[in-house]
Amino acid sequence: MITTTKKINLAQLDSELKAGGLNMDSLDGTHTITAVDSKITDEKLQAAVDAHVAKSDPEPSLDDKLASVGLSVADLKTALGL
Secondary structure, eight states, X not given: OEXXXXXXXXXXXXXXXXXXXXXXXXXXXXXXXXXXXXXXXXXXXXXXXHHOOOOOOOOOOHHHHHHTTTOOHHHHHHHHTO
């Protein structure tokens, strides 16, 4: 188990470590990370966190957001009378 205040993308960190599962609890900007796989030592986890640069998921486009509720830009324009 390690503790950090660094921004963490847990899925990305898990992939980087090929850990097979990480758990993270966060409170007031402090993250406590534990490895499910006992083969991941605290030292290895700490080194991975130290090297980790969290990537954010890209913001969905307007088309993607509308499609998620079954609409298109054309549908929206029609509904707005444009």
